[in-house]
Amino acid sequence: MCETCGCGDPRMVPVDVQDRILSVNDRQAAHNREHFAAHGVLAINLMGSPGSGKTAVLEATARAFAGRFRVAAIAGDLETERDADRLRAAGIPAHAITTGSACHLDAEMVHRALHHDSLHDATLLFVENVGNLVCPAVYDLGQAFNVVALSVTEGEDKPLKYPVMFRKADLVLVTKTDLLPYLDVRIAELEHALARVMPRLAVFQVSARSGSGMERWFAWLEGQVAALGPPAPAQAPHPHSHR
Amino acid sequence: MHEYSLMLALMERVEEEAASRHAVAVHRVRVRIGELSGVEPSLLESAFSIVRERTICEKAVIEITRVPAQWECSRCQTSLKAGDLLQCAACGAPARLVRGDEILLEQLELEVP
Numbered sequence: 001m002c003e004t005c006g007c008g009d010p011r012m013v014p015v016d017v018q019d020r021i022l023s024v025n026d027r028q029a030a031h032n033r034e035h036f037a038a039h040g041v042l043a044i045n046l047m048g049s050p051g052s053g054k055t056a057v058l059e060a061t062a063r064a065f066a067g068r069f070r071v072a073a074i075a076g077d078l079e080t081e082r083d084a085d086r087l088r089a090a091g092i093p094a095h096a097i098t099t100g101s102a103c104h105l106d107a108e109m110v111h112r113a114l115h116h117d118s119l120h121d122a123t124l125l126f127v128e129n130v131g132n133l134v135c136p137a138v139y140d141l142g143q144a145f146n147v148v149a150l151s152v153t154e155g156e157d158k159p160l161k162y163p164v165m166f167r168k169a170d171l172v173l174v175t176k177t178d179l180l181p182y183l184d185v186r187i188a189e190l191e192h193a194l195a196r197v198m199p200r201l202a203v204f205q206v207s208a209r210s211g212s213g214m215e216r217w218f219a220w221l222e223g224q225v226a227a228l229g230p231p232a233p234a235q236a237p238h239p240h241s242h243r
Numbered sequence: 244m245h246e247y248s249l250m251l252a253l254m255e256r257v258e259e260e261a262a263s264r265h266a267v268a269v270h271r272v273r274v275r276i277g278e279l280s281g282v283e284p285s286l287l288e289s290a291f292s293i294v295r296e297r298t299i300c301e302k303a304v305i306e307i308t309r310v311p312a313q314w315e316c317s318r319c320q321t322s323l324k325a326g327d328l329l330q331c332a333a334c335g336a337p338a339r340l341v342r343g344d345e346i347l348l349e350q351l352e353l354e355v356p
Binding site: 016 | 329354
């Protein structure tokens with residue numbers, strides 16, 4: 001019976017749902033997460049504006065870890081394989097997801113990409129999201145950590161303007177710090193802005209070009225890989241194989 | 244602009260619910276959107292007006308409740324004010340978001356035969 005307007009029409013039925021609108025994506029993300037755990041993969045969702053230096057950070061990371069542990073990447077962009085090409089040139093398997101006009105990756109796109117042979121056996125899997133400080137923050141991909149690249153050229157107030165993205169960040173990489181001498185941006189102000197949107201402040205200043213600060217990032221990654229522990233068997237029988 | 248893909252997910256959920264109850268029409272869709280959810284209610288409304296055409300929601304209205312962000316200390320539960328550092332002034336522990344990140348389908352009003 002209609003309780004909304006009080007008209008008492010018996011054909012009108014209110015139904016309580018109380019369900020996350022993205023529950024389908026959440027389930028897919030949980031599936032991806034279980035998968036990463038079962039195969040001992042550390043999955044990192046790397047987000048940031050277009051041009052914030054995500055690919056450059058990954059190129060440097062790929063080179064630094066060459067021969068130490070297996071790194072692979074999924075690179076999301078609206079068009080082209082350019083980022084995946086750059087990452088392959090840096091020595092790691094990379095698969096491009098071209099989204100057409102979609103502004104973010106979702107858990108299903110990542111899941112489909114996981115079926116590509118080139119990504120098997122990775123210990124450290126980077127998902128380089130579509131360059132965008134808004135939409136990618138809304139979709140869980142099954143990652144262990146969200147890392148956000150924020151270049152010094154973007155200005156110190158970006159965290160306050162895009163609080164949703166930075167609230168979701170487990171770590172912020174302030175990139176392109178080699179450009180600081182040419183800019184008016186103040187790092188202390190930037191960190192102050194981050195502390196207003198990010199409850200557990202974690203910020204590394206890096207320059208992929210000069211290498212400055214990159215050791216700290218590599219050490220953080222190594223620490224997270226070490227903390228992974230042995231692969232956990234998948235909870236439920238699995239209708240498909242990823243290996 | 245991800246509100247359109249969010250709306251497609253919402254419509255799928257609504258149609259599923261309506262079908263399971265043999266509804267002939269959906270009259271109202273109530274959703275809750277948190278201030279820090281990354282979803283813009285006005286864009287969600289325009290996506291709804293496009294997506295509902297020729298569906299069971301054709302005549303439905305969407306009601307969006309916007310939920311303000313509310314932070315408190317994760318240790319001593321002291322409330323934080325908007326714009327504060329997200330670290331408790333009293334005990335130094337990181338803040339915890341109590342509400343304000345929800346993207347929720349709350350309620351439907353269905354017409355059943």
